[in-house]
Amino acid sequence: MNASTANRLTPYLFLAPAGVILLGALIYPIGYVIYASFLDWNPSQRIGEAAFVGLKNYKKLLGDGAFRESLWVTLKFAAVVVSAEMVLGVGLALLLDRKMRGMSILRTLFILPMMIAPIVVGLMWRYMYHPTIGIFNRTLVSLGFEPVPWLSDANWAFAAVVIADIWQWTPFIFILSLAALQSLPRSALEAARIDGATGWQTILYIKLPLMLPVLIVTMLLRLIDAFKVLEVILVMTNGGPGLATEILSLRINRTASEFRALGEAAAMSNILLMVLMSLTLAMFLYTKAMEARARAMRSQNDEEA
Amino acid sequence: MPEIRIENLRKAYGEHAVIEGLNLEMADGEFTVLVGPSGCGKSTTLRMIAGLESCSGGAILIDGRDVTHLEPKERGLAMVFQDYALYPHMNVAKNMSFALRLARYPAAEIDKRVREVARTLDLTPYLDRKPGELSGGQRQRVAMGRALVRDAGTFLFDEPLSNLDAKLRGHMRAELALMSRRIRKNMIYVTHDQVEAMTLGDRIVVMRHGKIMQAGSPEELYRRPANRFVAGFIGSPTMNFLKADLVAEGDRVVAVGQGFRFPFAAERSAALRSFVGRAVDVGIRPSGFIASEAPDALQLPVILSEYLGAQSIIISELGGARIAIEVNAPQPLTVGGTRGFEVAADGIHLFDSKTENAL
Known part of the structure; x- marks a missing residue:
């Protein structure tokens, strides 16, 4: 091997370890899941023993009312919590974007919910929603109202998990919005x-x-997260009552562990992945288009100048 | 009737006062330039006039109306910012029409005004562009356009040319001078560049440490600086200062320093008589030296010569201080040796060494 070939190959040599990790940690599991979704596979079999069934899992899912219900709950959950969190988070940021004594303490307090482990958040809310000893119903009763069936009525249960998620994740949007606000050009605001x-x-x-x-970008990150939420709902309602709060990740978990249908669970994961991918891709294309437009205008401008 | 009056204006951050009892009147249609080194309070003063900064004391009156505590929009002003402060997400037309749209002008009227101003500023081809797609000079013109479209009574400029390169700055300075002749509005212009101040201002206000050092026409400031600071700030290259003592010799007063003596004529001597015995700074502009073959001329060494084309600046030494001398010379001068110079009597400024005030 001569010197110039060696020089050319050196960068790849240094990239190789990272490439191996990428392959092992990212590409392999995704490939595995995609492959598994074409199999009729239960946990007692090794993957090699499972029968290849082609698109049967996907076809079955599209005809499965419970899956469609779960997909619908997921979409509804993500849309409701992300909209509410965006409005609240951005609103709070707009309110608190000012110089104030104790502002840094207030900001730290605001982001605390985000730092609590989701399982703990779920437990906390489950106790607060408890029909007799929970703080909400005790307060309602002491004020002379009827107690609310927080986790046992389909509509209330959905509202309850939405409230818990909003409580936990509004700070995320608040903190990013505040950072965005504080980096706005001061002089443009003065000009206004x-x-x-x-x-x-x-x-x-x-x-x-x-x-x-x-x-x-903030909304996209939250959307991706909201589509994958699991622990809080698992602890609070475990998907019930009925299928009222059974979001997709919960259903995937149940399909794999309770129904022992790994191939079907993999197919569900892939559908969720495709939904998220198309969201991200749409975002990416939009940004690319905007950049390309700006670049075209600039180069046209340079020619005239 | 004075259009804008500032009475005893004060600005303090906690204990630290940055503007101390400022009094200023600006006549209608006047181009006033606030000039001074950075940190002198000129921008703060402008921002207080705009209403972007609160006043710690005193009053600002526009057309006799006290606006000290009014919001910026209630003062009827337009402002051009140093970094242009364009709205990055709006195109040029939207940037220029923002104030009119907020004030709910009819669409046809807005369109007419924007097109008119865009034409005078050569911005017509760029009306659909966003600020990020424009060059620095174009952005500068959009910022001007945004102010012009509003037809405000007073225009405020906060160092609007300082972000441009030297060539473009000269060009925009001329454009600005032409524009101010044409529209004849109240203009208040902040700069640290004395050339901009001299060329644009009907009146220049020189500030230092939050106080006004002198206010007057460019010629007044150049010919009769009130103190050493103004003398040193206005004029390029800067004035030379030499240490000297005022001595009486018969009925004449003479400024005597190390290696020079400047006698004054009878009239000025009479005026200076009461200052005899004081230490003074003699100020002579680089252009105040006149080449001379006379036997009693100052013989000054040529340490360095900066050739500028039509003139050269000679760096020399007198009275123990480095001095600059401007000479008209079509060819570069040779360095080394000495040359003879005289100083015209009216080219000599005297400042009290202690108070720095002109004598």
Whole structure:
């Protein structure tokens, strides 16, 4: 091997360990799941012993009412919690974006829920929602209201898990929105004041549009997370009553461990993966398109200059 | 009637006062330049006039109306910022029309005004562009356009040219001068560049440490600086200062320093008589030296010569201090040796060494 070939290959030599880890940690498991989704496979078999059934698992899922219900609950859950968290998180950030005594302590307090382990969050809320000894119902009863069947009524149970998720994840959006707000160009906000914008108009026409790129990424991250939520709901309702709170990851878990249908569970995972991938891809393409437009305008500008 | 009056204006951050009892009147249609080194309080003063910064004391009156505690939008001002402060997500037309849209002007009127201003600023081809797609000079013009479209009574400029390169800055300075002649509005312009101050201002206000050192026309400031600071700040290259003592010789007063003596004519001597015995700083502009073959001319060494084309700046030494001398010379001068110079009587400024005030 001559010197120039060696030089050319050196970078790949250094990249190789990272490449191996990537293959082992990322590509292999995903490939494994994709392959498994084409099998009729139960946990007592080794993967090699499972029968290849092609797209049968996927076909079965599309016709399965329980799966469709679960997918619908997941979509509904993600849409509701992410919308509510975005409104609350951005709203809080707009309110608290000011110099105030004790601001840093307040900010730390705000992000605490995010740092608690999801299992603990689930347990905490389960006790608070307890029909007789929970804080909510005791308060309601002491104020003379009827107790609410928080976790035993389908509609209330869905609301209950939504509330818990909002409590835990609004701080995430708050903290990122606040960072975005504080990095906005001060002079543009001052220019808006000179131009006669009121506080609301500044938020609507200047602050929110300028925060938009950060907000979109934040929303995407939250959406991906909301589609995969498991522990809190597992502990609080275990998907019930009925299928009211059985989000997809819970159903995947149950299909694999209770129904012992690993191939079907893998197919479900892949469908969830495809939903998330298409979301991310749409985002990615949108950003690319915006960048390309800006670049085209700039180069056209340079030619004229 | 003065359009803008500032009375006893004060600004303090905690204990630390940055503006101390500022009084200033700006006549209608006047181009006022606030100039001074960084940290002198000129930008803070402008921002207080704009309403972006609160006042710790005193009052600001526009057309006799006290606006000290009003919101910026209630003051009827337009402002051009140092970093242009364009709205990055709006195109040029939207940037320029933002204030009009907020004020709910009819769409046809907005469109007409934007097109008019865009034409005068050569921005018509760029109306659909976003600020990120424009060059520095174009952004600068959009910032001007945004102020112009509003037809405000007063225009505030906070170092609007300092982010441009030297060539473009010269060009925009001329454009700005032309524009101010054409629209004749109240303009208040903040800069640290004395060339901008001299070329643009009807009146220049020189500030230092939150106080006004002198306010007057460019010519007044150049010919009769009130103190050593203004003398040193205005004019390029800067004035030379030499240590000297005022001595009486018969009925004449003479400034005597190390290696030079400047006698004053009868009239000025009479005026200076009461200052005899004081230590003074003699100020002579680089252009105040006149080449001379006379036998009693100052013989000054040529330490260095900076050739600028039509002129050269000679770096020399007098009275123990480095001095600069501007000479008209079409060819580069040889370094070394000495040359004879005289100083015209009206080219000599005197400042009290202690108070720094002009004598």
